[in-house]
Amino acid sequence: MKGYFSLLLHAHLPFVRHPEYNDFLEEDWLYEALTESYLPLVHVFDGLIKDNISFNLTMTLSPSLCAMLEDDLLMSRYSKYLSKMLELSEKELVRTKTLPLQNETAKMYNDKLSLYQGIFENQYKRGILAAFKKFQDRGYLEIITCAATHAFLPFIKYEKAIDAQIKIAKQEYQRVFKREASGIWLPECAYKEGLDEILKNNGIKYFFTETHGVSSADPQPKNNVYAPIICPKSEVIVFARDVETSEQVWSKENGYPGDFRYREFYRDLGYDADYEYIKPYLHSDGVSRNIGFKYHRITGRCDLSEKEYYSPQEAVTLAACHADNFIEYRKKQVEHLAGTLGQKPLVLANYDAELFGHWWFEGPVFLDFLFRKIYAEQDVFELVTLSKYLEFEKNTKFEIAQPADSSWGAYGYYDIWLNKTNDWIYKHLHKCEEIMIDIAKNYNDSAGLTKRALNQAARELLLAQASDWAFIMKTGTMVEYAHKRTKDHILRFLKLYESIESDCIDEETLSDYEKKDNIFPNLSYQLYS
């Protein structure tokens, strides 16, 4: 083998759970990701194992996502959601009976939904984290962690508060996966000098930056991003994404998901169908929305009304061709780099996990073909997890360089999380951090109601810190929800602080907060002291 190829999927969603409502629009983010990405990936991995195909990949399962995937209420709601979707798919078989172009797609939805229901309900008993744990325990998958609530770490003011994000992540990882996390995905790949030292103190061995985090390191590494670098002070290892590989999948213009034969994301039965027909599958507010049944292909740059019908079989064939193409490029790339660098290069491809399935519907099939073809049809590069790579290359002396402060947001700096749409949050977040550290020290040995209030205050701070809220404020969709979540958590935090300081904790209010924001039940506020 002339080099290595490593695939990393970052799976994360913000913690969204609203027991105060019977159904809640933003909870659909999780349900859609389960149906379109996480369960299809589990299905692909189980299929590969069944067929004795050796494969390797790395995945982040963020602590907030893990918390949701373990939550009884959310999983019970998802079970209902899946049943409703399956019910709709059966109606669709009838509706499209005389429409052959649509009926093939309707059958596909019915088959997939019934398969995923079986995986979710019967095979994994509503606990799909057990599936990922199994893949890791059997050596196919390496799961890495992420900051507890996906906070944008460079904008956390106090080191203690950054440390708490990492410590909680490590604790949750140990609790769920019964082992130590070696690697971490820095939320938004946001790095600033010094973060690596906090990671080191928490036993983290490696992390990731965007391409420019390493290619612009000081000194500039000779191997560019095709070998990791080592942080000068902490000796923590840094990997960076390969641009070429990313572009093949991410690029809106030239990426595979944009091929005209793949499924069109934006045309949806939720708007196409007769309102009375689709109404039982909408939320209780009755507002039309995408429901995930899409019958058209991308077709080209045309109006949604001009889209042609989708052919699932044609799309599957295309995914196989794209997997071939991807492998051919990797072979050429690895061969070229091996010749140029004089050592085995590592090509690292990092993507959001939800790209595969949710945005790019055929993404999981593409991965299935990719793993099978890498296993059977090439011998130029070795497919590795990052820990395996480090084990194979344990005698290699990686270059020592200071990674550049950077993120993977547009422009490469911190702009997405700091601009006119979201800058107001930092004044409050910094104050809450300061207060949290202060009260953790002052009530170091509390018990009973005070202890519960302190733990809940920590949860509210953590939830307010999620980078997702600032991101949504910038992107301009669901902004109202992002504002509300940020404000709600900050206000709950401040009210808890007042009640702790005035020794007047209202148990009913505290219980209400605990019920709503129940993330990390084993959390101890003392992490902040």
Added chain:
Amino acid sequence: MQVAKRHHFILTTGEVLPLSYNENKLTLLPKDPEIVFLFWDYSETTLSKIFLNNFLVTIRIFNDCNKNLDKTNYRFIYPGNIARDWYFNLKDTSFTMHNLSAELGYSDQDEHFFMLAKAHCGKIFGKLKEKIDSLSSNQFLS
């Protein structure tokens, strides 16, 4: 035992975040190689003093973080007495060092600067050699 509150803010009955935390404080956050974001807060006492004496809210930015910083290499910002934040453009300066520090204060009628609070040191971004503009994260939520 009732403990005196150490942090002061006003929570109204509505779901509105406090306007102020009643303290003199300045924070500096680098946004990109050209822009740093500054935000600040004043205590009620300071604010009264500024308004009663017609003082000007003033921020002083230094191109250094050392203890013995070069007191000649700085810029004043006069954001007005209502503003609580400012995007400072480094392109308009001759700053060459990689670090910034800033002070929050006010200026009297004789243009004397009185410092009230200091911001933590901020590191200016280096120029990235290779930027990825077409990619953005969290596409699921966009």
